[in-house]
Amino acid sequence: MALIVEDGTGKADAETYISLAGFKTYCARRNRRYEDYIEPHMEAALIDATAYLDGRYLYKGARKLATQALEFPRTGLVDRSGHTISGVPLRVAHACCELALKKLENGASLFEDLDRGGQVVSETVGPISTT
Numbered sequence: 001m002a003l004i005v006e007d008g009t010g011k012a013d014a015e016t017y018i019s020l021a022g023f024k025t026y027c028a029r030r031n032r033r034y035e036d037y038i039e040p041h042m043e044a045a046l047i048d049a050t051a052y053l054d055g056r057y058l059y060k061g062a063r064k065l066a067t068q069a070l071e072f073p074r075t076g077l078v079d080r081s082g083h084t085i086s087g088v089p090l091r092v093a094h095a096c097c098e099l100a101l102k103k104l105e106n107g108a109s110l111f112e113d114l115d116r117g118g119q120v121v122s123e124t125v126g127p128i129s130t131t
Contacts (some may be wrong), residue, residue, distance in 0.1 A: 003015060003016050003019060003020055003043050003046065003047070004016070004085075005017070005018065005019045005022075006068075006069075006070050006073070006088055007087075008073050008086060008087030008088060009070075009073070010063070010064045010065035010067070010068035010073055011068060011069060011070075012067045012068060012069055013069055014048075014068070014069045014070050015047050015050065015069065015070075016023075016046040016047050016050045016096065017046075017050050017053070017070065017072065017088045017092055017093050017096045018046060018088075018093040018096050018097060019121060020039060020042060020043055022058065022093065022097075022098060023042060023046060023097050026093075026094065026097040026099070027054075027097070032101060034101075034104075037104050039101045041104065042100065042104065045099075045100035045101075045103040045104050046096060046097075046100045047099070047102040048099075048103055048110055049095075049097075049099035049103065049110065050070065050096055050100055050107070052110040053071075053092065053095060053096060053099065054071045055111075059071055059074060059077070060074075060076070060077055061075055061076035061077035062073035062074060062075050062076055063075075066131060072087070072088045072089070072092060073087050073088065077089075087130070123131055
């Protein structure tokens with residue numbers, strides 16, 4: 001499958017912040033192994049990593065277009081030095097790579113179910129309620 005990578009234009013069908021080639025380059029420059037995984041698994045991990053980033057974090061600024069699929073690109077976004085950021089920030093693309101590696105290495109979902117401990121959240125008996 002071919003990944004649909006956000007290129008900074010606000011694609012309505014984008015599914016990841018970095019290409020498979022970009023992921024492999026990121027890994028190679030950091031001496032991280034990607035060769036142990038097949039490309040469909042790497043692509044799926046990049047899609048999951050992007051979904052995790054967009055679902056887990058709130059970003060400053062606003063999405064560039066109402067129709068774009070992902071949270072980047074954004075308007076009104078500046079870096080620590082006050083320079084305007086356009087497209088997908090490099091740190092976001094790198095975070096996507098790290099999360100994809102984590103998923104590949106651990107084989108588990110990035111979205112972990114929270115253990116609620118089986119505790120009763122709310123109970124009503126007659127006129128008495130407890131939470």
